Amino acid sequence: MASSSDPLPGFYFSVEFAALPTPDRDMCFQEVSGLEAKIDYEEIKAGGQNTEALFVPKPVGFGTLSLKRSLTTSSAFVTWVEAALSMFRFVPVDLLVCLKNQKGNPVVAWYVAGCLPTSWTSTGIDATKSDLVIETLDMKYRYFRRLTPLLS
Numbered sequence: 090m091a092s093s094s095d096p097l098p099g100f101y102f103s104v105e106f107a108a109l110p111t112p113d114r115d116m117c118f119q120e121v122s123g124l125e126a127k128i129d130y131e132e133i134k135a136g137g138q139n140t141e142a143l144f145v146p147k148p149v150g151f152g153t154l155s156l157k158r159s160l161t162t163s164s165a166f167v168t169w170v171e172a173a174l175s176m177f178r179f180v181p182v183d184l185l186v187c188l189k190n191q192k193g194n195p196v197v198a199w200y201v202a203g204c205l206p207t208s209w210t211s212t213g214i215d216a217t218k219s220d221l222v223i224e225t226l227d228m229k230y231r232y233f234r235r236l237t238p239l240l241s
Contacts, residue, residue: 101190128147129150131144154228202233
């Protein structure tokens with residue numbers, strides 16, 4: 090039995106888009122990156138002292154979420170991205186990234202709020218290789234929260 094302090098492997102996970110129709114909510118991505126929160130500080134010199142400074146935190150900034158997967162045919166996910174990029178119709182969606190254990194049960198999850206697409210790219214197509222075409226979606230988001238523990 091695994092301990093709660095055991096390191097978790099990062100290869101078994103799911104990504105679920107909350108606003109998409111039920112069959113399309115669980116997306117099969119091969120990589121998720123960009124869950125990043127950063128606090129910058131403003132430095133204020135204190136009382137005319139050159140050797141002392143106060144550091145005042147600025148609002149938290151969040152990174153760019155990047156999702157990678159093998160290119161597939163049309164889906165509600167593709168329709169959502171195309172609506173933003175082609176028709177300039179932006180509908181923020183929330184998503185849940187779940188890291189799972191060997192039984193497929195969520196162990197750690199990240200709730201990501203207000204995602205909006207910023208770029209959509211794909212790898213090249215080459216007749217001399219049999220590689221999969223990988224598409225990458227980059228998104229800005231309002232914030233994320235780590236939800237733990239999901240299992241006791």
